Amino acid sequence: MSNTSTRNSGTDGSAQNGGSKNGAPRTGADSGAVKELAALQKSYSLEKIEGWAREGKSVIWGGNSWEAPLIRSCDTTPVGFAELWKEDSLQAESVAENYHQIPGEFCSMIKAMIGRLHLRKDNAIKRILYFGSTCEPISMVLDHAGRDGYDVHCIDAATAFKVGERRPELVAFLINELQKVALWLTGKRVDEDRLTEELQFKNRMMRKVRRILDLRLKAPFYLSSTPTSQVLLGSTHYFGEREKYERVLDQLIADLEVASAVPEKRFFIPIVLAGGVAGGPKLLKIIEEANGVVLGWVIHSTSDFREDIPPLEAVAHYLFDAQLKGELGEGAGASATLRRRRVEELVDKTNARGIVSSFVTGCPYGSVVQGLERQYFKKKGVPLVGLEHSVHAEEPPTEEQVTRIKAFVEMLAE
């Protein structure tokens, strides 16, 4: 593995907000595609989603990760739990601690989740889906949701712990569990043709997302970290408007192809971000203010579903492969020890000078992954900074977070 990186130190400061010699935009701030992406993100609100449910459409909480194509093939919109802490998360956390008596030491994510579900229990979305291999805090808070009147369905736990271990049995068990999800949602077994279409669409989107991420390596300033994270987040739900999402991706690729034709001379520090940014874009902005650019993202899977096997098998293999790559986080039961392979791969690919390893305070998975990766990359000579955060978008970054990130990126610049 190489830990050397290109030190970009151009003098072309004027280009930061202007056009290049060939007329292509060097930053996407004025790009129509970036604006449309931001508008899509803004439009994807809880109120809008609940509106779909009020109109009689099938909408569920959860099921928005590896299982999302299956849920959509059941004419159902899966809504990520992350929507629950986008707003009013402090109030929701307080409800969890006081009403549900969740002890204070547990993470803000699960408390915001259950608190907000409680506050919205009379709303139109009444069903919840979760995966049994997720962490116990999530699994346990959803028991409280059941007592609030939600119809909670569990895909029973199935985990691939080691490469090559017992895959056929796991796949067979999970396929059966996925059939039960379809029965729960529609009363019928999985429509495999519909599922195949969903997987093909998803794969097409992922090819475009990967292309965007690759082009960013050459044009790191065109698409900043916040819209890039929106591209990644949107790849699970398409903001509820798949045609628009695809159009935005196409336009971003076109813009980036132009922007990347001009060699980037400005100074920046390539970074790999391992973990999520549950509290919103504030931490990404701090990295950028310190001249860091997140070029490698290790939380969202950018892998494809297999198209050479029956679609339910493809979903099962996708999950088990993701677990073994440490992708998709604790919600998918991902390995704590194997995530580093993906981190390492991205450090090499992006020429990253350092890793920002982020997790929600109180998350056992995040803490142990970070501990293991810290040891591993220390031996490899790749600097890593640990960053804890809450899910509260309402709270500004703490002084400690700002100082840690800035000091780390400055250290990498030396």
Next chain:
Amino acid sequence: MATKVQKTKKQPAKLDLKGFAKLIDDEQQSLVDAKDVKKVGYICNYTPVELLSAAGVRHSRLIKAGSAKTVSAGELYTQSVFCDFTKSCIGFFQQDDPFYKSFDKVYNFHTCSTMKRASEVIEQFVPTTLLNLPKLRSSEDARNFFREEIVNFKNDLGELTGKPVDDDEVQRQITIYNRARSILKEISELRKKPNPVLTGAEFLDLVRGYYYLPGEKLVTALEQVQSHLEDAPKRSGRPLRLMISGSIMADGDRRLLDILEGELGARVVIEDHCAGVRPFYHSVSEAGDPYRALANGYLDQAPCARMKPLEDGIAFSGKLAREYAVDGVVYVFLKFCACYGVSKKEFLTEFQKQNLPVLELSSDYSESDYGQLKTRIEAFVEVLKERGEVTSHEQHINA
């Protein structure tokens, strides 16, 4: 408070379990010293011990509570957000503890996610195999899948020892462990009498045998203890009867019992946790396919809160409280234990429905909060005595 709790020690007449404890000590040392046999550690009660015995390996549950230093060693990997039991498991390996270090392999059926993570860390010290444990305990599909995992476990043990596990031997071990579970349950039920012949601490000392002794030796030793207990003269009076419910009370984690029984004279008559009676409220069918029987038997055991539906675990806890006619419940969860921390409201609600006073404690293995803990427990015991709760459940005794 009108009446002060008597501060002097009120030790009930001691049952002499020194011989039993020595058996365990000798067995542990013998496991460490053994050279010609594979040694296996396992973490969770959902691990079918029958297969370990049938495979001919020396085995033990990794159930020890660590000192503050051991916990701290575990924190090198987990930071602070894991329960102290998990951190102890890792910490003993990190500290090169001779007992933990002696294992050739560790198995963990995936119970809570924290223990799963701990197993991934433990793999840095010793070969470790994780196996799936379904959550939906009543589902037929889950039972079929669990059976397959149990067969995988058997095959893995065969590879470890270089000798396939014999089905007849599995069957024989099922019979032996059914007997052990049955005796432990019967011994526990002696505590339904108004003034039990053994304390909660003594019962947990017997339970240790289940995790450290080989099946046959365990049964022989338990039969002797049972016979002694059954012949013991009936005691008069009725101490304050308490139940402990919640997270694991690991081997060595005796602070609560020391205070409750040793210092305040109360009696813990039943323990609803996974180092208490839970594993002994099930048996494994001795007919038919032994792997199917193990899958069903282990999924039918009194469930960990991790298993679904949670209501099954709560109902079991409530049932024990009634059967053992307790005057109050000490609900204790280890800090960061999601299974019992996040679900505590539901357990407490069940006890409150039975009009049982509950003391809720968040616990760890530190020494520093002993005084605070004692003050809270003292106040609870005092309130129970003042309320006259001591007699309100007597009609259930021996029901």
